[in-house]
Structures are given as C-alpha cells and as structure tokens.
Amino acid sequence: MKMSLDNASGVNVVNSYEPGRVQIRDQVFTTSMIVLPKLLLPDWEPRQAASLRAVHFQPILQRRPEIVIVGTGETQVFPDAGVFAALMDLGIGFEVMHNSAACRTYNILLAEDRRAALALILADDAP
Numbered sequence: 001m002k003m004s005l006d007n008a009s010g011v012n013v014v015n016s017y018e019p020g021r022v023q024i025r026d027q028v029f030t031t032s033m034i035v036l037p038k039l040l041l042p043d044w045e046p047r048q049a050a051s052l053r054a055v056h057f058q059p060i061l062q063r064r065p066e067i068v069i070v071g072t073g074e075t076q077v078f079p080d081a082g083v084f085a086a087l088m089d090l091g092i093g094f095e096v097m098h099n100s101a102a103c104r105t106y107n108i109l110l111a112e113d114r115r116a117a118l119a120l121i122l123a124d125d126a127p
Contacts (some may be wrong), residue, residue: 003043011037011110014103019074020122034059035118037110047123049077054086065117067093071102071122
C-alpha cells in the first residue's frame with residue numbers, strides 16, 4: 001500500500017508498506033524496526049509478536065515519545081499486558097494493531113506533530 005505525506009519537515013514517514021516490507025523515505029526495510037521522527041533503528045530483535053518482551057522497548061524509552069504504535073504483523077496480536085508496563089509507568093501511551101494500520105496511524109500522528117514511535121514487527125508472521 002502506497003502512503004503519502006509531505007516530507008518537507010525531514011521526518012521519517014512511511015512511504016509504502018506491504019507484507020514483510022516497508023519503505024521509509026528512500027530506504028526499503030525487510031526486518032523488524034523502530035521508527036522515530038528523526039531516527040531509524042533497523043534490525044529490531046522481535047521477529048514475531050509472540051516473542052515481544054518489555055526489554056525490546058528500551059531503545060524507545062530513552063527517547064520518551066508521547067505514544068508508541070506497535071505493528072504486530074499481518075494480524076493484530078495482543079502481547080501480555082506486562083510487556084507494556086515500562087511504557088505505562090512512564091506515562092507513554094501505546095496502541096497495538098496490524099502493520100498496515102500501524103503505518104497509517106504513525107503517519108497521521110506525525111502530520112499532527114505528535115511525538116510518536118512506530119515499533120514494527122516484520123519478517124516471520126507466525127504467532
């Protein structure tokens with residue numbers, strides 16, 4: 001799915017998404033990653049939603065976004081609530097959705113000048 005958002009501000013927007021592949025600006029990624037407005041963290045460890053743990057959010061916690069959008073693959077998978085305890089303790093909001101919706105939502109939040117982070121699980125879509 002092709003997405004469109006003015007990138008004049010120089011932030012990392014999702015230009016397109018299809019299963020197992022996301023384009024941020026002019027780069028294509030095929031592994032799980034964290035996307036922040038001014039920083040890309042490719043090769044994020046979780047390769048499937050079932051392996052998601054609280055420790056995976058440490059790189060995000062350091063940047064203190066307002067909200068974290070978690071894309072869990074081609075289907076929405078809710079990890080154990082304890083996975084998000086550190087985010088909740090810091091007052092950081094989070095939403096869990098399938099990747100396509102997560103990418104669209106992240107772009108919308110950027111357009112609203114919100115401090116958002118996208119944690120996108122790509123690759124193995126098995127539970």
